[in-house]
Amino acid sequence: MDSFSSPSSGSSDDVMDQLKNQLAQAYFEQFIETVREKCFDKCITKPGSSLSGGESSCISRCVDRYIEATGIISKALFSQPR
Template identity: 70%
Template structure:
């Protein structure tokens, strides 16, 4: 059997570790993908909202900066949801 056959998924050549089922592999992959998406989402929001809302970086946020960041994040989350729903509905 070659190293890409389904029975060797996750077993690693000579590692002695138990074999991972395809379902377990997919669950692990989905988890890692969700974590990567969440990290990218947070980085994008941080960059865009920080650049837009923080005019004078300091040790604390002013009330207007805090409000701006809150609105910016809310809008970004809403926009991401709209795009996600549109993509999901388009695939049906």
């Protein structure tokens, strides 16, 4: 039986912490998948056993842009009055 099916198995804070952790993990996995797909498609023109200098710098810039954009979006979402 998992912790979601038995409310008496933990406090509501424990359940909230577990939900936050699961959401953070899902968000991280989705972020990595999106960056991998978008940056790979954009930067890797000839897949091989290693990255060229141009591919490596393209990947770095692409990931940096996604991190920056995610930060901007997060700030905008969480700073809105409720």
